[in-house]
Amino acid sequence: MAQNQATNENGVQAPARLKRVYWSTYFHIPSGKNYRQENPGTDNNWVEIVEGSTPLPPPVIPLTVPLGKSLFVSSAGKTIANGAVPYDLVNHFSSMAEAKSVAQIQDTIYVYGDQTPNTNLYKDGVTWHFLGSNIISNNQPFFNDGGVAGTCIVRGNASFTCPGGAFNFSGVGTVIDIECYKVSATSGVAFQMVNTFGVVNVADTTFAQTGAAVYVDQTSNVIFNSKTISNLKNNGVCVNVRPAFTGKLIINANLITATPTVANSMVALFTQVGSTGRTIINVSDEIKLLGSAVTSQAVLVGNGHIIINGNVDGGAGNAFGIEQTPELFCHNGDAYNDGSEPLVSITGADACILDLNGTYTSSNADVILQNNVNSKLTINGKIVNTKSDGGSAGVRISGNSETIFDNVKIIMTVFDGSEATVDAAAAKNIKIIHSLTGNVDLDAVNITNLIGYSTYNFDPAVA
Numbered sequence: 001m002a003q004n005q006a007t008n009e010n011g012v013q014a015p016a017r018l019k020r021v022y023w024s025t026y027f028h029i030p031s032g033k034n035y036r037q038e039n040p041g042t043d044n045n046w047v048e049i050v051e052g053s054t055p056l057p058p059p060v061i062p063l064t065v066p067l068g069k070s071l072f073v074s075s076a077g078k079t080i081a082n083g084a085v086p087y088d089l090v091n092h093f094s095s096m097a098e099a100k101s102v103a104q105i106q107d108t109i110y111v112y113g114d115q116t117p118n119t120n121l122y123k124d125g126v127t128w129h130f131l132g133s134n135i136i137s138n139n140q141p142f143f144n145d146g147g148v149a150g151t152c153i154v155r156g157n158a159s160f161t162c163p164g165g166a167f168n169f170s171g172v173g174t175v176i177d178i179e180c181y182k183v184s185a186t187s188g189v190a191f192q193m194v195n196t197f198g199v200v201n202v203a204d205t206t207f208a209q210t211g212a213a214v215y216v217d218q219t220s221n222v223i224f225n226s227k228t229i230s231n232l233k234n235n236g237v238c239v240n241v242r243p244a245f246t247g248k249l250i251i252n253a254n255l256i257t258a259t260p261t262v263a264n265s266m267v268a269l270f271t272q273v274g275s276t277g278r279t280i281i282n283v284s285d286e287i288k289l290l291g292s293a294v295t296s297q298a299v300l301v302g303n304g305h306i307i308i309n310g311n312v313d314g315g316a317g318n319a320f321g322i323e324q325t326p327e328l329f330c331h332n333g334d335a336y337n338d339g340s341e342p343l344v345s346i347t348g349a350d351a352c353i354l355d356l357n358g359t360y361t362s363s364n365a366d367v368i369l370q371n372n373v374n375s376k377l378t379i380n381g382k383i384v385n386t387k388s389d390g391g392s393a394g395v396r397i398s399g400n401s402e403t404i405f406d407n408v409k410i411i412m413t414v415f416d417g418s419e420a421t422v423d424a425a426a427a428k429n430i431k432i433i434h435s436l437t438g439n440v441d442l443d444a445v446n447i448t449n450l451i452g453y454s455t456y457n458f459d460p461a462v463a
Contacts, residue, residue, distance in 0.1 A: 069087065069106055071099045071102070071107060071108070072088075072110050072112070073094070073095070073109060073110065073111045074094070074112040077092040078092070078094055079095060079098060080093075080098050080102070086099075086103070096111060096121060097117060100119075100121060100126065103126045105126065107126050109127070109129065110129045111131065111135075111158075113131075113132065113133060115135055116135075116136050117137060117142070118139060120141065120144045120146075122145055124151055125150065125151050126153075127154075128153070128155065129156045130154070130155070130156035131157070132157065133157075133159070134159050135159070135161070136161045137161070137162040137166075141167060142160055142162060143168070143169075143178075144168040145169050146171070147170045147171050149174045151175045151176075152169070152174065152175070152176045152177070152178070153177045153178075154177070154179060154180060156179065159181050159184075160184070161186075162188075163188075165192055165211065166184075166189075167183070169194065169196040170192070172195040172219075174195065174197070175197050175198050176196055176199070176200065178198070178200045180202055181203045181204050182203070184207045185213075186210070187210045188210070189211040189212050189240075190207065190208045191224070192212075193216050193220045194217040194220060195218045195220060196220045196222060197221045197222070198223075200225065200226070202225065203227060204226075204228065205230065206230070207231070208230075209231075209232050210232075212231065212237050212239065213229045213230060213231050213238050214229060214238070214239045214249075216241055216242065216249045216277075218244050218245060218247065220245070220248075221248045222249055224249065224251045225251075226251075226252075226253050227253065228253065229251070229253050229255070230255075230258070231268075232258075232259050237267050237268070237270040238257065238267070239251065239256065239268065239269045240270055241269075241271040241304065242272055242275065243273060245272075245275040245277040247277050248280075251279075252282045253283050254284050255283065255286065255288065256283060257289075257290055258296075259290040267289075267296065267297045268289060269281060269300070270302075271301050271304050274302065275302060275304040276304055276327075277304050278304065279305065279306045280307045280309075283309070286311040287312045288312075288313040289314050289317050296315075297314070297317055297318040297319075298312050298317065298318065299312055299320050301321070301326050301329055303324055303326055305328045306328065306330070307331075308333065311335065311358075312331070314337030314339070315337060315339065318344070318345055319336065319344060320335065320343075320346065322346045322347070322349055325348075325350045325351060327352065327353065329352065330355040331356050331357065331358065333357075334358045334360070335358065336360070336361045338362075342366040343361075343362035344367050344369065345368045347368060347371050349372040350372075350373055352372060352374075352375040353375070353376050354375060354377045355378045357381055358381045359384065360383045361384040362384070367397075368397075369397045375401055377397075
């Protein structure tokens with residue numbers, strides 16, 4: 001190559017004769033002179049760029065830019081009548097409904113900014129991707145498969161607000177893959193999933209004002225992830241596992257809360273009578289019953305297999321109540337309440353495996369595990385009761401077919417007329433600590449390797 005001959009970054013040489021200029025190919029020669037080429041691959045089309053000359057303008061973008069399988073919606077878009085074109089960023093849509101009407105399977109519809117669709121956005125095989133959007137509907141769910149199986153994919157960080165239910169799937173075999181920031185249903189169910197399979201990821205809160213926040217039925221197999229799941233309805237539930245549920249529900253959340261305002265009204269988790277499915281709840285903070293209403297439950301168990309990993313706060317009501325017979329109920333974590341209702345009330349379960357692992361603490365309520373026939377009850381941990389109103393049992397564990405205590409402490413500071421009853425056919429390593437006064441019925445029968453009683457100088461904090 002001759003000295004001072006121009007080359008580009010790939011080593012391509014410029015022809016000796018330089019005439020014209022092209023904006024996209026830039027050459028620099030050792031002498032310090034710069035050249036550009038207009039038509040790559042042809043000769044006699046080079047020109048020297050003189051310092052101080054007017055820069056070349058950028059290329060003109062065509063009015064129609066084909067973008068594969070992507071459609072776009074924003075408030076600055078157009079209607080179809082005014083020139084909106086599928087797969088075109090420049091001539092994009094102003095209406096989510098119009099974009100949906102022309103979208104094909106495997107298309108993705110990108111939505112920019114706030115929108116009020118007031119229409120069902122579901123279309124089998126079409127992906128919606130929301131970018132910084134607040135999506136508000138006035139009258140119906142955002143996504144409803146109408147009972148016909150299909151695929152629903154939602155992406156992005158939208159906040160969905162709807163007076164009715166927000167997401168409703170009931171087609172046998174519908175597959176969902178949903179990602180959003182927040183969902184609020186001021187009436188109806190936030191997520192209703194019947195015979196539905198898939199994953200839901202809500203970055204912040206799943207909220208229902210009057211219906212369930214999460215509702216599963218029949219063969220559904222769903223993993224539901226949400227930072228917070230909450231419900232404010234007086235007589236509803238936060239997580240509702242229906243009687244015909246035979247599938248599997250896994251919930252991962254920081255906090256699950258319900259806020260009843262009247263008695264006998266609400267539970268944070270309800271697995272109904274008749275369910276044979278499997279429900280697994282993992283909470284990093286707790287399942288919590290808020291408000292002052294009594295005779296309500298943080299967790300009310302009917303049938304099925306239920307595993308709860310995390311703490312449970314019964315508030316003014318129960319932490320746990322079992323109204324029928326689950327095949328398995330396992331709790332790994334602590335439980336507590338601050339009202340007059342029993343902290344734990346598990347009675348009359350038949351052929352049930354109950355596995356309680358943690359510390360159960362109540363300042364003014366009972367722990368009752370009674371008459372669970374043909375059932376196996378295993379307790380590992382500590383039961384702490386500081387009931388002071390008298391007249392009823394502080395801790396009553398009796399009449400169960402098989403009760404296994406392993407390194408359990410039952411700690412009592414009840415007064416005047418309260419009682420502690422423990423009837424364990426296969427108990428070991430039990431330590432009962434109490435500071436009872438007055439009329440006391442402390443009954444510990446059929447217990448082997450009883451470590452001992454302490455009736456004075458009692459400090460629950462170090463027990």
